[in-house]
Amino acid sequence: MDVSIIETSSLGDRSYLISDGAIGVVVDPQRDIDRVLALARDRGVRITHVLETHIHNDYVTGGLELSRTTGAEYVVPTGDDVGYQRRAVSDGDLIDAGPILLQVMHTPGHTHHHVSYVLRETTGGIRGVFTGGSMLFGTTGRTDLLGKEHTEELTHAQYHSVRRLAAELPPGTEVYPTHGFGSFCAATPATGDSSTVGEQRETNPALTQDEQRYVDELLAGLADYPAYYAHMGVLNTEGPPPVDLSLPKLVDPDELRRRIEAGEWVVDLRERTAFAAGHLGGTLGFELSDSFVTYLGWLYQWGAPLTLIGENEDQVADARRELVRIGIDDLDGAAVGEIHTLVAGTALRSYRVADFAALSERLPEQDITVLDVRQRNEYETSHIDGAINIPLHELADRLGTLPDGEIWVHCASGYRSSIAASMIDRPDRTTVLINDDFDNAKDTDITSTT
Template identity: 70%
Template sequence: MEVTIIDTSGLGDRSYLVSDRGVAAVIDPQRDIDRVLNIARQRGVTVTHVLETHIHNDYVTGGLELSRTVGAEYIVAAGDEVEYQRRAVTDGDVIDVGPFQFRVVHTPGHTFTHVSYVLLDSAGNAAGVFTGGSMLHGTTGRTDLLGPEHTNELTHAQFHSVRRLAAELPGEAKVYPTHGFGSFCSATPASGDSSTITDERETNPALTKDEQTYVDELISGLAAYPAYYAHMGVINTSGPEPVDLSMPEAVDSAELRRRIAAGEWVVDLRNRRAFAAGHLAGTFGFELSDSFVTYLGWLYAWGASLTLIGEDVDQILAARRELARIGADNLTGSAVGDISALADGAPLNSYRVADFASLAEVLGDDLAILDVRQTNEFDESHIPGAVNIPLHELLGRRDEVPTGEVWVHCGSGYRAAIASSIIDSPARTVVLIDDEFDNAGEYGLTGSR
């Protein structure tokens, strides 16, 4: 029996393919199911079952399409009122795949109806557990995604769900969570790349702290999560449309300028320094990286048309795949190639890129500092006098950014680069600080409240 991890680093999630003797089951697949199909083909196995731990809030599921494509049985918790055919399971049910089985365990907390699946080998021994958003590596799933009125109840439920898993499973059983590898569905950052029940008994706060301490600390530590989460549950409950990973229609420079002038979302995928060196005025710079889809999905007006600018076709297609995972499907155009050629004679905008050492040299001058980290990051340590507007709030608060010279920073440069493209205007001289915030302390720049 083999468990294959299918990592989606851009969203901080994992899906899994369990295979043995020619058959396989898939747990929590992402929408781009071609990855699963390719692995099954390489393994020489037939996918007979597709299992969901919960209705996901951070991505569009590929479970429905995968089950229809391969003719597999689709397993969803009975408590989830979905609009498609599935096998509804409840606590204690057993799913027989042939060479192995899954036992359903109701583990509320991340959602009310959340289930985990205990993997049983041919001898009936618990070899592992697929925990979705309940027990993660050294932490647990966040409990506030269904609204603040439910957070306290769900946090208590999460505590007991993790304790149940730890009590019922042997120490050597491996823990296979869906979230916790950078996902905002994790209450706190997860630890390590693998774990067992024994590991969790020693490190998981739901197992090392008393119930009220766990609840209080989890709730007090919850930070903001991406706005697009509001749409994921709706899509996953109604049933996602089949994925489209094709190249968006090509548009020329004149059409690019028309779309920009009309206020449409035109997104430049190039490296942040390349964007700073020259870009079309009115475009947004979202460097294609592991953070790309989270922040674009967080900021952009849901359902608005998107036009992508990239260095080549591969970059556009990679971005489309990332966007498809969160259901951002309204890609109405693309343009590739040298940015000067795409400008077709129109002047390019640019701004300076610097580091914290450079800021230290000019700090006494007439300039403003914009810190676009989240509030909890700012409270922990910041540059005195800096204006803190978290990136996800910046579009609605651009008028609060001072005019004149504005130095923009975050924790690493990625969010600051997006913010710089948002506030870039004739009234401001933008300087992007492309540097790790930890370096600011070396130059005596940081303080705290």
């Protein structure tokens, strides 16, 4: 028996293909199911079952389409009122896929109806457990995604679910979570790439703390999560349409300029320093990296016309794949090529890129503004003296509060600040992007720590 990991690092999630002989079972597949189908072909297996641990809040599932494409049985927890045919499973149910046997364990906390799947050997032993958003590596799934009125109840439930997993499963049981590799579905950052139940007994806060301390610390530590989460549960409950990964229609420079002047969303996918060196005024810089889809989805005005600018068609295709994972299916087009070929008679804009050492030299002049676009908990831990803190996801609504003049913008690594710099850049303002690790600011005398 083999358990293959299908990594989606841009969303901090994992899907799994369990294979034994000619049989395959998939757990929590992402929207772009071609990756799963290719892996199944490589393993020489037929997918007979597709399992969901819960109705997901951070991505659009590929489970429904995968089950329809392969003819597999689609398994979803009982209690989730969905708009499609599926096998609803409850605590103790068995999923018998011939050589692969999985037992359902109700593990509420991340959602009310969340389940884990215990992978059993046909000889009676236990191989692993697929924990979804319950027991993660050194943490647990967050418990506030269904609304404030449910959060405390779900946090207590999460504590007991993780404790049940630890009590009922042998210490050598491999833990296979869906979330926790950078996903905002984790209550706190996860640690490590693999783990067992025994290791979690030593490190997981739900297993090392008493219940009230666990609840208090989890609730106190919950930070904001992406706005696009509000759409994921709805799409997954109704049943997502088939995925379309085709290249959007290409637009010429004149049409691109018209869309920019109309105030439409035009997103430049190039590397952040390339954008700073030369870009079309009125466009937004979202470097195509592991953080791209999270932050574009967070800031995007849902349903607004969206056009991409890419260096080549492959870059646009990669961005489209990322976007369909969170349900942004309708792209209005793309422009491809060297940026100077897309200007349509307008001049390119640019701004300076600097580091924290340069900021340290500049600050004594006291005629600049420092804009910190990290989340509040990051700012409260340590920040630049005198900096204005506006988390990136609040910036669009607060642009009018920014002072005129020269603004240096930073975050923890340069990614969020690069988006912010593209948002605040305008002809009558001097924008400076700090493309640097915030730890380097600690080597100067410009930070305060709480």
